[in-house]
Amino acid sequence: MFSFIRESFKTYFQEGIKINPLLILIFVWFVTQLIKITIDSIKQKKFCISNFFSSGWFPSFHSSIVSSIAIMVLIEFGFDSIYFALACAFAWLVVYDAMNLRFESGKQAEYINEIRLNITSVLTMTQKESLKERLWHTPFEVFAGIILGIALTFVLYYYFI
Numbered sequence: 001m002f003s004f005i006r007e008s009f010k011t012y013f014q015e016g017i018k019i020n021p022l023l024i025l026i027f028v029w030f031v032t033q034l035i036k037i038t039i040d041s042i043k044q045k046k047f048c049i050s051n052f053f054s055s056g057w058f059p060s061f062h063s064s065i066v067s068s069i070a071i072m073v074l075i076e077f078g079f080d081s082i083y084f085a086l087a088c089a090f091a092w093l094v095v096y097d098a099m100n101l102r103f104e105s106g107k108q109a110e111y112i113n114e115i116r117l118n119i120t121s122v123l124t125m126t127q128k129e130s131l132k133e134r135l136w137h138t139p140f141e142v143f144a145g146i147i148l149g150i151a152l153t154f155v156l157y158y159y160f161i
Contacts, residue, residue, distance in 0.1 A: 021072050024156045025065060028149055032064045035148070062098040063145030066091035068153040075157055095142055 039058055041047045066087075073087040 024072065024153055025068055027156060028064050028068045028152045029061060031152060032059055032061045032145065032148060035059055036061070058141045058144060059148050060095075060098055060142045060145030062094050063091075063142045064149035064152070066094045067146040067149035071150050071153040072157065095146070099139065099142055 036058065037047075070084070070087040070091045073081070073084050077083045
């Protein structure tokens with residue numbers, strides 16, 4: 001097993017250093033979340049690393065990742081391939097979910113928090129942490145995520161591969 005791994009790395013470096021498509025996705029995720037925590041830190045005037053793993057807000061991580069996948073499939077297989085059609089359908093579904101379905105989940109969290117607050121005030125129970133209400137993305141956040149994913153993928157793909 002170790003000889004297989006050693007041979008794989010040897011072949012990889014003999015052919016010249018190139019970036020794996022999975023690394024492009026990881027880089028797109030990292031840059032998107034870095035932009036998100038930078039903007040949040042400026043807004044809140046404090047740095048909070050926990051926002052690096054949060055959902056919602058600007059730019060949309062979901063949109064940047066699925067647009068990156070679709071662009072890599074487009075580059076590899078072309079516009080008229082079934083793979084690109086599948087990648088676009090997948091991207092469309094994820095973007096729809098990020099804007100609409102998660103919006104409804106956020107409204108439900110808002111109602112649950114309101115009910116919990118009313119029950120707490122009536123029964124004088126201790127208030128526990130509220131549910132996160134901002135789960136969705138606005139169309140602008142989604143659009144920015146798509147543009148960011150496409151741009152980073154093109155740059156990384158043509159620079160490293």
